[in-house]
Structure formats: C-alpha cells, structure tokens
Amino acid sequence: MTSFTLADVRERTYKSRDAWWTVFLVDPLASRLVVWTANRTNITPNQITFGAGVLGVGAAVSFALADWPWLVLGALLFHLSFVLDCMDGKIARLKNNGSVFGAWVDFVFDRVRFFGCMMALLIGQWAATGQVAYLVLAPVVIFLDLFRYLNGSQVAKTRSAMREKLRAAAEGRAVDGTVDDPESTETAEGRRGEGEDGENGEDRVVFMEEVLRDNPELKAEDVRNGRHPAGARVIDVHQGFSRRFGAYERVRDALLRSRVRPHLFSGIEFEMFVCVVAPLTALLSLVTGLSSLIIPVTVFSCLALAAFEVVIIYKLWLATRDFTRELARLQA
Known part of the structure; x- marks a missing residue:
C-alpha cells in the first residue's frame, strides 16, 4: 500500500502560486489532513466534496440564525468547508483518482456555497436588525x-x-x-x-x-x-x-x-x-x-x-x- 508523506503532498498538489489565504491559512491544515486521509481511508474526492457541501449548508443555516454564537460557528464551518474543498483536489492529484465530472461538481459547489452563505448572512442580519x-x-x-x-x-x-x-x-x-x-x-x-x-x-x-x-x-x-x-x-x-x-x-x-x-x-x-x-x-x-x-x-x-x-x-x-x-x- 502506498504511503504518502507531507513532502509528496507539497510536491504533487501545491500550486506554484496561490492566494495568500490558501497558502497561509488553508494549505498547512489541508495538507496534513490529506496525508492522513490518503493513507488511512479510501475516501474519494467526490465524497470530500459532498462533506464540504454539508459544512457549507451548516454555515448558511448558522448565518441565517443571526446571533453572535451562530455567526462565529458559521464562519468556522465556512472556513472548514473551504479546507475540504481544497482537499478534494489534492487527493485527486495525489492518488490520480479525479474525474472531469468531479471537477465540474467542485466548481459549481464553490459558487453555490458562497452565494448561499452570503445571502444567508446578509438577509439574516437584515431580519435581525432591520x-x-x-x-x-x-x-x-x-x-x-x-x-x-x-x-x-x-x-x-x-x-x-x-x-x-x-x-x-x-x-x-x-x-x-x-x-x-x-x-x-x-x-x-x-x-x-x-x-x-x-x-x-x-x-x-x-x-x-x-x-x-x-x-x-x-x-x-x-x-x-x-x-x-x-x-x-x-x-x-x-x-x-x-x-x-x-x-x-x-x-x-x-x-x-x-x-x-x-x-x-x-x-x-x-x-x-x-x-x-x-x-x-x-x-x-x-x-x-x-x-x-x-x-x-x-x-x-x-x-x-x-x-x-x-x-x-x-x-x-x-x-x-x-x-x-x-x-x-x-x-x-
């Protein structure tokens, strides 16, 4: 069984240049989760995308509830959803098990997640504050x-x-x-x-x-x-x-x-x-x-x-x- 290392993840999945938020606040966590996931599970990139979608829905619901504990929870869930969203691509490149349809799903999900969470946040605040x-x-x-x-x-x-x-x-x-x-x-x-x-x-x-x-x-x-x-x-x-x-x-x-x-x-x-x-x-x-x-x-x-x-x-x-x-x- 192949044993992937952190060096493998960095060499084979990191982009040569990326957004600073991803470089400093996502990749350090996502890369370590990818090593554990790739070595210990058979989870596919599409399954990770589905998990990111569940967290995205949780973030939208939290934002809609509008109170400060829910806003904080929603922010954390949204960030974790983005971490998983980065992980699916890394797993696909690392294990060479990605698909064209999976790339499409990943792209569409990213747009739907942001649109849904943004609308839930702003409409929720309008409902709470007027x-x-x-x-x-x-x-x-x-x-x-x-x-x-x-x-x-x-x-x-x-x-x-x-x-x-x-x-x-x-x-x-x-x-x-x-x-x-x-x-x-x-x-x-x-x-x-x-x-x-x-x-x-x-x-x-x-x-x-x-x-x-x-x-x-x-x-x-x-x-x-x-x-x-x-x-x-x-x-x-x-x-x-x-x-x-x-x-x-x-x-x-x-x-x-x-x-x-x-x-x-x-x-x-x-x-x-x-x-x-x-x-x-x-x-x-x-x-x-x-x-x-x-x-x-x-x-x-x-x-x-x-x-x-x-x-x-x-x-x-x-x-x-x-x-x-x-x-x-x-x-x-």
Missing part, C-alpha cells in the same frame, strides 16, 4: 463575484492569445496583431505540431511570467540578463506595467518565493472576508460593545476586489501595447 443596508449590499456582492469570474476568464484567454501569436511570429509564421478572438489561437496551436522549437530549434520562446512561475527563486532582472534555465528567448509583455510601477517586480518576486501570487485580493480573499472575517467580528462587537462590523468589512471587501480587478484590466491594457510592439519587432 437595516436595509444589508439588502443593498447583497446585489453588489453578487455582481462583483460574477464580474471577477467573467473578467478573469477573458483576461486569461486574451493573454493566451497574445502568447500564441508571439510564438507563431517567432517561428516565422504570418500572424496579425488582433486578439479579439482568443479562441482562434487553437488553430495556431494545431500548426505547432511540427515542434514548438521551430524547424531548427532556435526560435523557441518562453514568457517572463512562465519562467518566474516555474522558477520562483529567480528575479525578473536575472531573466532579462539571460540567467535562467529556459534556454530560449524570453518575451515580457508586462514591461509597460513594470516600468510604471518600479516596486512591483520586487514585491512580486518576494511574494512568489512564498508561493503567493501578486493578486492579493482575489476571489478567495473576497469570499473569506465576507463569510469568515465579517461574521467573526461579532466577537469584537460583543467585547467592545461597538456596533456590528459586518457592513464595513463587506464594503471593504467589495472595494478591495474592485480595485484589484481595475489593476488587472489596466495591466492587460498595457500588455496589449507591449504585445503590439513585440509582434512588430519579431515580424521585422
């Missing part, structure tokens, strides 16, 4: 959660399209400078069947973000100076952003060494601040006698997520300009 602000916040939170999913997906497609076209240009193929249809890059990928290195292996290109992701010990300046293991031409389509914000690269390099991605307030932090931090402030209100902090924390979460989404869009805009310049240089 403050209309809770009802006003609900559609704002829903909109931002949906927007960040749509924006993240489209940004990823656009970046992929730019990379594929730059690779094609480096191989000497004719490409245009439009990226309005990211799906069209599938054709370019198919034509690369002759080999990503081009005909003679000399034109292969890699991208700065890929090199830094796979080699977190490197700095961007090291890569620009050729001190990297990729052995290929490195293209950086984020030069414009780095030039405008000189400290960004230093912060990014430091964060990546701890597996933390620079997007410091992503969807994960958004969910956790709304459904864990906000209800936990009930303890602070109880001790200090101050009014509830659920509204201020939720408003902060909305503003922080919106700010980071704006930065992503601005960074993408600058990247498209770098893409146009780099494409022209390669074609010349």
